[in-house]
Amino acid sequence: MGELSGVAVGVTAERRAEEFIGALERHGADVRHAPTITIVPLDADPELRAGTEAVLAEPVGFTVVTTGAGFRGWLAAAEDWGLRDRLVTALGESRIHARGPKAVGAVRGAGLRESFSAASESNAELFDAVARAGIDGARVAVQLHGTPLPEHTGPLKRAGASLVEVQPYRWYSPPDVTPVHDLIDAAVAGELGALAFTSAPAAANFLTLARDYGRYDELLTTLRGPLVCACVGPVTAAPLEEAGVATLQPDRQRLGALVKLLVTTLSGTGGAPESRS
Secondary structure, three states: OOOOOOEEEEEEHHHHOOOOOHHHHOOOOOOOEEEOEEOHHHHOOOOHHHHHHHHHHHOOOOEEEEEHHHHHHHHHHHHHHOOEEEEEEEOOOOOOEEOOOHHHHHHHHOOOOEEEEEEOOHHHHHHHHOOOOOOOOOOEEEEOOOOOOOOHHHHHHHHOEEEEEEEEOOOOOOOOOOHHHHHHHHHHHHOOEEEEEEOOHOOOHHHHHHHHHHOOOHHHHOOOOOOEEEEEOHHHHHHHOOOOOOOOOOOOOHHHHHHHHHHHHHHOOOOOHHHHH
């Protein structure tokens, strides 16, 4: 009997879903898996290749790395296209700004060094540092992850930068949304102890699919009630919190920490805890 025996946890992730689900099941959870997004394969993404070639077309003064996984995936796709060495050389001649230790690890793993790392691991701190770095007239390569960030890239453009945005892990809605509808039904019916989110696009599209399904208001009522909504970090939580849903987040933005949070919060309850932070 695990700590989460008898507790149903909804998981919306596609990337690293098996790892996450396996960890929860080892603690006894009944996992209901319904990916809310489908990731475009990197090496088959024409927009990613076009963005890479645009980065290589002229010298880059600054590079913004928002995620370690996205940066590694970008380089892996570039290697498949025979462009990795050129890309690493081009980025190495720029000033690299990274969002936290995972992004730094990916940068250093490629043999590069960062000029700045956001201690808070937030996009706000990262892009604010870039905007203050003297970017007027500079070409800036921005590695996005899953979704555009106009609230952060807009100020860079207004500061005079010429942006080349590269977006590994573009996503779209899953071709079969029935599992998502089933997960929404289970949440509204009170069958779940928690819903877990590991990316902002997955959280945002979960709400969008609920609206399309006609159960958005019912779902929001449930999410604002006793059901635990656990997110790996503040970026992931943003779409839910903008909808007025309180979330739980681990101190460290890691899958293992999210699993530990769920175990700590839900163990011994048979469902959602009585109080939420």
